[in-house]
Amino acid sequence: GEDVEQSLFLSVREGDSSVINCTYTDSSSTYLYWYKQEPGAGLQLLTYIFSNMDMKQDQRLTVLLNKKDKHLSLRIADTQTGDSAIYFCAESSASGGSYIPTFGRGTSLIVHP
């Protein structure tokens, strides 16, 4: 079945860039997502990218997709303490027409002053 892997922790200094990486196995993935979870809150969709794109930028967020290597990354520029959260990578495909996202374990981003 589909699998999504990401590292569990990332620690950065405030003002630096953060890069969170993710790999996935489903070659038919159509959409790839980044979700953010703050303490006590639900999963908030940050951004997503279609599989026919290789980059998407949205303010401080840059998503890079290497479809050949099945590698997705999220870069957060000028990381702030408010960016501290768990970031989940997810992918979905048109399998059965359901587009049900498959998630990784989440990467805990810790931003220190």
Add this chain to the structure above:
Amino acid sequence: EPEVTQTPSHQVTQMGQEVILRCVPISNHLYFYWYRQILGQKVEFLVSFYNNEISEKSEIFDDQFSVERPDGSNFTLKIRSTKLEDSAMYFCASRSGVNEKLFFGSGTQLSVL
């Protein structure tokens, strides 16, 4: 922004007891989902629900689990006889179309003692 609401935020139960986790999806949404996350593990898909019936379910969603949309606004997950390994954070999600943005609730932390 509209929200998916889940209650309770925490539920403690004894092994073997029945629990019902409640969700109020966003009002014009048609597709409903339950996911769970065991501590330190991946966010796992349990079940999807559309047009008053289950459209897809994972291997985790066995006979002990059931879902219901009793009144057109609530969407519930019932676990008939809880086991220790059912302890997890349970997330409800909804969306307006099968390939639209998925909105998550803040989760119910279920602890089975």
